[in-house]
Amino acid sequence: MEVHEIHVGMADMRVAKSPAVLTSLGIGSCVAIVLYYARLKIGGMSHIMLPDMEVVRNKSNRAKFANTAIPDLLREMEQMGAEKIMIKAKIMGGAHMFGFAKARTVFNIGERNVEKVKQVLQELRIKIIEEDTGGCYGRSIFFDLDTGLVRVRTIAHGEKIL
């Protein structure tokens, strides 16, 4: 059976209910956060680019930043009937793609994204049960809302199920 696939682009977020697969392709230094509420099989995915909305000039898209996207994602899931206390998180991405870091970049944005995501989840008291972050390669992820499992696909570093 072909399951409904929902694509979550860069700086985007989606919430859905089983049967559906939420996917995010070609994640480098961005971080994908998936939240899952197993009882009603409600899941959400967010694909953030930057840690903090407060430090940038441009504040138009809340889904771009860890500190705004994750609370928004949680709220949407709660509106669909998920109970926060039972929601679990998995995080993927945050790679360091190139050897060079631009001089003015506060280097390793991937790592900073991952740190911020963890901090935000901790403040919201959501437990991270699986994590596949860092490295220097891209990832594509497929989040099956029926099982709550996330398939992480890479080009040269194999495939795993979280």
Added chain:
Amino acid sequence: MLKAEIKLNAKQQDVLKEIANICAGNAATSLSQLLNKKIEMNVPRVYFLRVEKVPEVVGGADTLVVSVIFQVFGDAPGVILLLFPQKDARSLAAILTETPVDSNIFTEMDQSAIKEAGSILTGAYLNTFSGFTRLGLIPSTPSIVIDMAGALVDYILIELATVTEYALLIDSEFIEADRSVRGHFFLLPDPGSLSAILKAIGE
């Protein structure tokens, strides 16, 4: 504090396209001298689009690509990104190293040859660009990355996203018909460089 978001109008896009066309033409000529093969170049495309849309333009977020990346330093900093589909990169390496295409593995030699081709294109492109704009531009040494297109560009885009919502992307496609090698040459000026370029071309 930087000024408000810079927008790019149709006329400015045309001027950029014209310059890119000449830059890419010279780049193609240089590469064709290196390979001793005819290299064709399509009319460049100028994209001025939301940062989030860039992965689609470069061929799809999870498409496997072989990419050569340069940082550009000087009066208008930015990034140059050369993208080849895997099989095209394989053929390009075969032409350069004069070995048959027999596997999907890129040896050190192959990677080095692809980087060299990238350096030739980039050098010629930037020289011409500098000539037009009188902006001093110097490329870094190349890095080669074989991975998903989306993962390659997000690192560059994240940096852009801290200051702007839009990315300027100048895309030149070059083609070697004999072995059917197609590649894309992308110039992505930093947000600050866009105003420097526009000023230099008198727009």
